[in-house]
Amino acid sequence: MANEDRPKSPSSCPVMRIGITGLSGAGKSTLITAIINHLENARRGALDGQPGLRAVRHGRWQREYERAFDYDHALTALTAEPPSWPESTRDWSIARVTLDYERRWYSLRPRRRCLELFDYPGEWLLDLMLLDWGFDEYTRHWVDWLSRSPRREISPGLLDELNAIDPAEPVDEARLRALTARWSMMLADSRLPPQRLARNLPGRWLMPGGDYDPEAMPFLPLPATLHASGEDFPDGSWGQVCRANFEYYREKIARPFFESHFGRLDAQVILVDLLGALRSGRPALADMRAALEAILEPFRYRSDGWLSNLFRRRIRRVAIVATQIDHLLPADQARLTRLLDSYLFELTQQLAGKDIELRLFAVSAVTAAQPREDTRGRPMLVGVEKSSRQKIAFTPPSIPEQMPHDLNLAIDDLPTLAPPAGLDRARTFPGRRVDALLDFLIGEH
Numbered sequence: 001m002a003n004e005d006r007p008k009s010p011s012s013c014p015v016m017r018i019g020i021t022g023l024s025g026a027g028k029s030t031l032i033t034a035i036i037n038h039l040e041n042a043r044r045g046a047l048d049g050q051p052g053l054r055a056v057r058h059g060r061w062q063r064e065y066e067r068a069f070d071y072d073h074a075l076t077a078l079t080a081e082p083p084s085w086p087e088s089t090r091d092w093s094i095a096r097v098t099l100d101y102e103r104r105w106y107s108l109r110p111r112r113r114c115l116e117l118f119d120y121p122g123e124w125l126l127d128l129m130l131l132d133w134g135f136d137e138y139t140r141h142w143v144d145w146l147s148r149s150p151r152r153e154i155s156p157g158l159l160d161e162l163n164a165i166d167p168a169e170p171v172d173e174a175r176l177r178a179l180t181a182r183w184s185m186m187l188a189d190s191r192l193p194p195q196r197l198a199r200n201l202p203g204r205w206l207m208p209g210g211d212y213d214p215e216a217m218p219f220l221p222l223p224a225t226l227h228a229s230g231e232d233f234p235d236g237s238w239g240q241v242c243r244a245n246f247e248y249y250r251e252k253i254a255r256p257f258f259e260s261h262f263g264r265l266d267a268q269v270i271l272v273d274l275l276g277a278l279r280s281g282r283p284a285l286a287d288m289r290a291a292l293e294a295i296l297e298p299f300r301y302r303s304d305g306w307l308s309n310l311f312r313r314r315i316r317r318v319a320i321v322a323t324q325i326d327h328l329l330p331a332d333q334a335r336l337t338r339l340l341d342s343y344l345f346e347l348t349q350q351l352a353g354k355d356i357e358l359r360l361f362a363v364s365a366v367t368a369a370q371p372r373e374d375t376r377g378r379p380m381l382v383g384v385e386k387s388s389r390q391k392i393a394f395t396p397p398s399i400p401e402q403m404p405h406d407l408n409l410a411i412d413d414l415p416t417l418a419p420p421a422g423l424d425r426a427r428t429f430p431g432r433r434v435d436a437l438l439d440f441l442i443g444e445h
Contacts, residue, residue: 013098013114017264018441021122022271023198023288025191027323027365029086031271032095032117033074034365035438036061037429039097039115046428050435052443055101059115062096069095069119075425078366082389083419091209092120092261099442115442118261123203125270127254129294130201135243138201139221150195150283155186163223167239176241180218196273196280198291202249212253219245267317267441270295274322274340274362278399281410285343289407292320293347299356318358319440320344325432326364327414329379330371332399333432337362342403359440364432368417383417 022028038046039059047053061071070093074086095117103111130138145151146159161179187206190197200206205214219242225231233239270292277284299318322340325333340360341348351358369383372393382393397411423429 013112014110015114015116016266016442017116017118019118019120019262019265019268020271021120021125021269022323023122023273023291025196025273025276026122026271026321027085027273028119028122028271029074029089030078031321031323031363031365031434032069032119033071033078033086034429034431034434035117036071036095036097037425038431038434038438039099040425041428042099044428047435047438050439050443052439052445053435055103055444056099057102058100060098060100062098065094065096067093069093069117071095078419078429079423079425081421082384083421083423085419089119089121090207092118092124092257094118109444118265120261121203121207121209122271123200123207124209124254124257125295126199126201126203126291128258128298129199129291130250130254131258133250135219135246136226138246139223139225142201142221143223143226145199151186151190151197154189154195155182158182158186159223162221165222165224165238167222167225167228167233167242168237170234170236171238171241176218176220176238177215179220180215183220184214193276194280196276196284196288198284198288199294202254204249204253212249217245217248219243219249263314265315267319268315269319269321269437269441271321271323273324274336274343275324275327275411275414278409278411279413282407285403285407285409289343289347292344296347296351296358299351316356317441318356319437320358320360321437322360322362324364325362326367326369327381327417328396328399329381331379332396333362335399335401338401339399339403342401343407361433361437361440363434363437365429365434366419366423367430367432368420370420383415384420386416386418389418 020028020032036059039056040061042056043058047056062068063072077084077086097115097117099113099115101109101111101113103109143159152159184205187200189195191200191206204212208214222238222242225239233243272288272292277288296318320340322336325336328336337360340362344360348358348360369381372380372382374380374393378395380393380395382391384390385392392415394415396414399411400409403409420430
């Protein structure tokens with residue numbers, strides 16, 4: 001928890017800052033809303049089930065801050081009739097919650113702490129991969145990815161078009177704009193069902209935020225540059241323009257974001273849509289695991305790396321969180337945590353013994369499906385289908401307890417559900433294991 005060398009808020013409140021982000025479709029905005037709701041209802045017993053949180057008596061969300069997370073908007077969506085899910089994050093924001101603690105008179109622990117939830121798009125986190133890459137390495141990775149299924153089928157012929165570009169020739173602005181538009185479409189299609197791929201770089205092409213326009217300084221991987229490694233291309237050529245714009249993006253857009261914010265994080269939460277990847281099968285599972293391995297690379301011992309030093313300066317806890325477990329039968333919800341552990345076993349082994357604590361969770365921020373039994377006594381789930389707003393009953397697929405080593409696993413599709421009706425800010429939202437996640441992040445043990 002916070003100590004004397006941690007930053008203080010204007011009211012001299014010790015601050016703990018937690019980064020929260022999620023790969024596409026993981027429900028990050030809903031989880032942040034649920035976390036604030038749990039903290040606001042601490043005095044009504046929302047956290048009593050976790051020993052490390054029992055001293056928290058009250059949480060107050062602070063809206064009077066610049067770039068505050070729009071908790072009001074999220075609450076309006078979830079408590080409306082009919083309810084809807086909060087909109088996805090498109091830029092960074094901070095949710096600030098003041099926590100009051102019940103202490104014995106002789107306790108030296110602070111009676112008030114300020115929790116800051118640093119919310120940013122998961123697409124931006126993927127740009128961590130770029131920070132140690134030059135343009136040639138960026139090109140080499142994309143040549144490999146585009147030559148394999150399913151990206152080869154997502155955008156047929158795109159790699160051939162890139163192969164045909166002579167990097168020494170003057171750039172054709174119209175052709176660059178057309179290829180840039182096609183590249184953006186390929187990235188967008190890659191992350192959507194049925195593919196659900198994770199490594200969609202550069203991240204800000206999908207979610208620019210307020211300070212970047214992908215069309216202003218576009219760049220594309222140019223396979224022919226790999227045969228002329230280190231060569232300086234003429235000014236205004238394909239090779240010179242794409243390389244210069246890539247380096248600008250890496251040094252002026254991606255790197256400053258991490259330098260400005262990650263040195264102040266005490267913990268990091270990464271949400272993953274494991275159920276979505278399971279529905280898409282092996283390619284999505286492999287791509288998401290590779291993305292997580294690249295994202296967590298800075299936490300390994302590499303004392304010569306600026307990024308490694310930046311991350312390990314303060315971050316001591318990392319949670320990888322699979323969401324939407326309410327879409328599974330109760331018996332399968334526990335299995336999903338074990339499946340996540342099996343899926344990420346090599347990654348957790350690589351980080352074992354380091355100076356951070358990595359924990360895996362499977363949660364439901366707001367439960368949309370309720371367990372029931374059919375007329376024959378067999379378990380099923382009921383919920384409200386998102387698009388039709390009709391109540392439906394369904395039997396979700398069974399989840400195995402371990403991941404095949406070759407990731408050759410897929411499950412049947414699941415319905416997309418709307419939030420439950422009747423949510424109220426003054427009562428704890430129905431969910432699963434939100435309190436356990438909070439206990440890991442801020443609990444006193």
